[in-house]
Amino acid sequence: MTERKPAGVGFEGWIERQIREAQERGEFDDLPGAGKPLGGLREPHDELWWVKDKLRREEGTALPPTLLLRKEAAAAREAAGRASSEAEVRRILAGINARIEDAIRKPMSGPPLNLMPFDVEHVVGEWRESAARTARPAPPGAAPVDERPAAPGRLAGFLRRFRPAAGRAERREQA
Structure with missing residues (x-):
């Protein structure tokens, strides 16, 4: 549709002519989704259906970058806990630490x-x-081990003070 509509020709006739010529050239053959039913016809009307569909197709998220980084940090901490070697733990933490330090230096939106x-x-x-x-x-x-996960980063040492130590309750009962 690079050409302009000629004077004296109606819009409908001009558009119909362009469609017919494109069909003759085969430009509508083998389009993706040809012959497939339209999705979402039976679902209730949603004005933002196309935004949700695009996010689903591209596996994106609507979270602000700072919240997304928090989720990635939590996932990295869990992955480090499940790692099979010390080198893998260090590699996982080095990657997320670099992203966190970059976000601290260059503040993100959110x-x-x-x-x-x-x-x-x-x-x-x-x-x-x-x-x-x-x-x-x-x-x-043996005394039971505290199985609660540790808080991420430097906060873990601070929060550990507030956890009940194994055996502390038993000593109170004996006194």
């Missing part, structure tokens, strides 16, 4: 980030403890 880079040595130490626990079973009669 709510405040409120996220600090992970303390790699602390997380690796936790990974070693977890690997040692799973490698050998606890002897019978």
Whole structure:
């Protein structure tokens, strides 16, 4: 449709002529989705159907970048906990720490980030403890281990103070 409508020709006739010529040239043959039913005809009307469809097709998200980075940091922390080697833990944390540090240097849109880079040595130490626990079973009669996941980054050490220590409740009962 690069040519202009000639004077004296109606819009409908001019458009119909262009469609007919394109059909004769075969420009409508083998289009994607040809012969397939239109999707979403039985669903209720939604004005933003095309936005939701595009996000679904492109596997995108409507979250602001800062919230998306928080979700990625939480996923990276979980992945580091499930890692099979110390090198893999370090690689995962180095990747997410680089993204967090970049976001701190160049603020992103959305709510405040409120996220600090992970303390790699602390997380690796936790990974070693977890690997040692799973490698050998606890002897019978041993004190139960606190199975709650640690908070990410430097906040973990601070929050650990508020966790009840194993055996502390037992000592209170004896007193």
